[in-house]
Every structure is written in C-alpha cells, then in structure tokens.
Amino acid sequence: MNLKDLAASLGLSQTTVSRALNGYPEVAQATRQRVLAAARAHNYSPNTRAKALATGRAMAIGHVIPLATSTELVNPVFADFIAGASETYMRHGYDIVLSVIGDDDEDRVYRDMAAKRMVDGVILQSPTTDDRRIALLRDLGLPFVVHGRATDLPDDYPYVDVNNRRAFKRATEFLIDLGHRRIALVNGRSQLGYAVRRQAGFVEGMAARGLTPDPDLLLADEMTEGYGHAAMRTLLARPDPPTAVLAASTIIAFGMRRAADDAGVRLGRDISLITYDDDLSYFRNGGAEAVFTALRSSVRMAGRRAAELLVDLIERPHDAAGLPRQDLLEAELIVGRSTGPAPSA
C-alpha cells in the first residue's frame, strides 16, 4: 500500500492525503479523520526512501564503531552508548546506521556517508589527540557530534564527554585517603584523548595529597584484555607491588582480574582494584557494598546527550551562535567495601 493507492481508495488526491497525514493545517477535519482511519486500516506507512529523496532528509544518524584489527572483543562501551542514543532517536524518529570499520578506511566511511547521503549526521567516537576526522566532517558539511575530545585541537566543535580528569582525580584521592601510597595506573594509549586526561587526573590526585607517582607504576598500551593481563603480571612481579590499581577500562580490567586469579591474588583483599567503566549494575543492585564506578553508567547518559545535541544541530543548524552544543558530564563516584582494606604498610 503506497500513497497513490491510498489516495485512490479514498477518492482524494495524493496531495491531500499527504497533507492530512503530515498534519498540515489546511486540511478539513472530516477529511483528515477519514484519511487517518484509512491509513490505519490499510497499515500504511510511508516509504522511507521516497520520503528521504523528496525531503532531502534521511532521518538516520550514522554511528561509526572503530574496531582496531588487534581488538579481539568489541568494547562494551559502544553498545551502552548506542543504547542511550537510541532512546533519543526513537523520540525524534531517527534510525541508526551502523558502520563497523577497521582503522585503515577511516575517512572513506565518512566520505561515503556524506556523498551517498544516507545519514543526516554522524557520531564520532574515540577521537585521537589531533583527530583529522573532525576537519574532514567539517569540510564535508556533515553535522556531527564527537564523543570525547581531541586534546590538541581548538575546542570549537560539538562534543559530549565525561569529565575523565576529575573522575580519576577523585578515584586517586579516594585510594590515598584509604591509606594507599603505591598506586598503579593501567591506561590506554596516549593517542587517545581520554587516556591523556585520565592520567592527568591521576597525577593531579597524587599531587593534591603531596605524592608523586612512580613512573614504573604508570603503564599504558592498547586497551585489550591481553594487555591487562600482561600489565597485572608485570605489576605483581615487582619486589614492591602496588597496593592498589586504577584500571582505565573494562577490557583491561578483564585481563587484570584473570592475571590476579592466576597468581592467587585476591582483588579487593590482597590488592585493591578500581576499574573505571565497569560493573555499575552490580553496585546498584548490591546496595551499600559498592565501590567506585563511573563511565559505565555515564556512557549511556552520554549517548543520550550526544544524540540530543546532534538532533538539535541537524534540525536547527542556525542556532549555533547562541548555544555551545558541548557537554561535559560528571561521572558518579560510588564508594564502598570491595576496594579492599587499607594496606598495612
């Protein structure tokens, strides 16, 4: 059933039926009712492609998930972000078009999306410190919102980010206040803006309590489970292993946890582990006995927020003057028992 058939079956023109369906004011109430009833009866809904062609609006947003060739598992963060975003899109009638890409054909994908006009805007994930995709998208004239920030670029593009610096600062101070002194940070690569900020927060937190971080306890590499495992082994093999570790991602923490198991070391007892974007729901459910967590909850909200900014940008592109279209979310800090006791030393 298409518009033509529907119009014919009603003895009306396509024009009138279209107007009735799209809520134009100049349609007679009686006519509108008839049209709506018929549409419902025939289970009519307009062909998206035709509509998109006619209006020039695709009613779809592109999400690009980068998947480094070295990555074995997909970072669960992407799924949570999208879950959040889709709540917003749903309300505004947008669909999500997903592209999972290797790091090689990065900008081909954006070029394509712009040229093929299949989306009205895109979300850019995990920007690097001087991400060139931002300039590219601007050139292409494709509306976008960045999830995260590119440290080395002027701060003049739309973004949503979690305040990683502050979150890590607070987590660090929390550990120090528990009595920890030798604290390790197992971080992602420093090309990633958030890795840089997480480390900055960590260092700040130490400084705020008059401590200097031991460079040997600052580890960083590709955020994989394998790396987490290797890092934990390295740390445990030291003559003076840290009493607490701050892990920068779920994926890294997976590997660290396993390495601890292998070594017979009990996390949360023998050594404290704070993992940044993990385990929210448990803490919620568990109630009182909670620990620090942050990103995992914030990520969903970040998705929601980013989607709002993007939809706004697409639908009211000229308000740019007034509103900044940027948002820095504060991560929750939840604290409790599982961090383990203060070290005796």
Next chain:
Amino acid sequence: MNLKDLAASLGLSQTTVSRALNGYPEVAQATRQRVLAAARAHNYSPNTRAKALATGRAMAIGHVIPLATSTELVNPVFADFIAGASETYMRHGYDIVLSVIGDDDEDRVYRDMAAKRMVDGVILQSPTTDDRRIALLRDLGLPFVVHGRATDLPDDYPYVDVNNRRAFKRATEFLIDLGHRRIALVNGRSQLGYAVRRQAGFVEGMAARGLTPDPDLLLADEMTEGYGHAAMRTLLARPDPPTAVLAASTIIAFGMRRAADDAGVRLGRDISLITYDDDLSYFRNGGAEAVFTALRSSVRMAGRRAAELLVDLIERPHDAAGLPRQDLLEAELIVGRSTGPAPSA
C-alpha cells in the same frame, strides 16, 4: 555531484554514465574508462536513497536489539555478533540499520521496517521458545535469519545457532572428569531457547557420567549481573556449596564473580567457574593456560554466518528448494588451569 552533473560534465547522457558505472556490457571500453575516471575525479558516489527508490533494494539489513527494561547493561554478545556480521555486509555493500527496542513494541518495529521498506532483510536475535516474530516476518514477506532457535516451533526457518546443548554437555563432562560432583548451573530464563538447550546439555553431561543433577543447584532467572550476584550468594550460603559452577553468560558471571570476591572465595581455586561466553581473547593471548570458553568466539563467527545466509536469501530467494540455509556451529572447548584444581572430596 550527482549523476546528472557528472553526465553533463562528460557530454554524455545519464543513461550511459549509469551503465558505465554499473558495469553493463554494452558500453564502449573507451567511454567506460572516461566515465570511471571522471567519477573518481569528482568523488562521485550515487545517492543511496535514489538508488534504493529506483531499484527497490535498500541495500541495508535491519538488526533488532531487544533491551529488556530490567536490563542495566547491554549484553556484549550483540556487539560481537554485529562485528562479525558487518564483515560480511561490507563485502556485499550492505549497511546495518540498528533498532534498540524494549520488549513492548516488539512487532511494531518489524511491521515498520517492512512497511517503510528501509531494509531488505532482518536478523532476529534471542528467539523465545515459541517466538511469534517468526510467523510475523513470514507474513510480512521480509527475509530474515534467526540467531538461535525457537524450540517449540517447527524447524523450518533459516537460522544460525551455536550448538549449546553439546557445548554444555562437554563442559559438564569436563568438570566431572576433573573430579567435581556437586556442580551448579546458573542459567537464563527458560523462555529462551538457548537456556533450555544449555540445561539439556548439562543434564545430559551428568547422565553420561552416571550422575543426576541436584535440583537445588539448577538456578535460572533473568540474565543480569544482579541475578548472578544473588545466585552466587545463594550457592555459597548452602551447607554444601557446589565445587564448580557453570554460568550461562558473561553478564551473569560478572555478578557471580563479584559475589565471590565479597565472600572472600577465590574463583578457580576455592571453587571452579566455567563461564560460557566470556574471556576468549585472554585465553588466546595467554596461550597454554586456558580454560573453557565458547560462545564469545563463536558469536562473531555466528554473526558472519548469519549475514551470509541472509544476503544469500535476499539475492537468490528462489534457491530455497536446494539449500537449507541453516547452520549449527560447534563452540570451541578450550581447557586449562584456571578452572581450578579438582576438589578433594
């Protein structure tokens, strides 16, 4: 730059340019070369929406992610499945359209997708035992492939599944051969086909070694982290806690692990845990010291396979007579130290 402009710039008709670009044989070699060169030079790529409208093919596949309202985290399995599927789609030129939906508007989404013609086919995830979406999609005439199987329905629809029964049977036998006798199964709800099969495999494995499962050690509920936590607490509180546990999902295992930590029980030492769809990459990286894992690796392959079947179904709908378009993948069984020692009892 659109087809019209491109044709004008070449002094050719749209027809010829279109034919040259789409590899029709009747175009002169020289002409084709000129056209291709110009297209590249102008960075031309055809407007997807117009093409879809003209051809009746959307070149997109719908993936529907169900997100129960009670679910706090998105099951990472979906992301891995999509990562696998997208490898296939990429090769064939399809895009992914994602819908994240609550359990309420289940079939509205499928109806919409069919009516709005925005996708050429869909992947159906996590079927329930007598899933009515299968009949719906058949009615709608929308090509689909199911990831998983609906136990209570005739086995006559296209699907890709992992052989859950066999995987759990083998895992169970493996544990028994290590000396375990009191083994618990923490499973998902029995509306889910795979939960039923996992339990069947577990029971079969016990039977194969002459054991009967203790009903008190068969737990099942919504697959959440909170539930995993509760289940583990229940098990540990027993006078005779199990010496090994089989967890049916990553999410459940998250919670169980945390409960073990809280209780000071070391997984892999004090009590063995086999988790079904977790941790693949670590094992790969770690080499020799591996344990059972399965779905997490298979899921990506399942995504790839499901996508292949679906593309095939869309592009050659009439071969159905010959090929079954069904695939049952065997999950890998990787075995090693982290399962913990055999119990002394």
Next chain:
DNA sequence: TTGAAAGCGATACCAG
C-alpha cells in the same frame, strides 16, 4: 553503442 523518457513514492509549489 548511445540517448530519451518513463517510472520509483513521496513532498511542495502554484492554482483554483
């Protein structure tokens, strides 16, 4: 081997 013209299914302008 090439081109003119008719759709595909909607929207939107211009008349009436």
Next chain:
DNA sequence: CTGGTATCGCTTTCAA
C-alpha cells in the same frame, strides 16, 4: 480547502 504537477537522483525499458 483541494488538486495538478514538477522534483528529488537514479534505473531501466524502448528506440535509434
């Protein structure tokens, strides 16, 4: 308030 018609960008007969 309603209808005719051009248009969006491409594919696909049909003719030449």
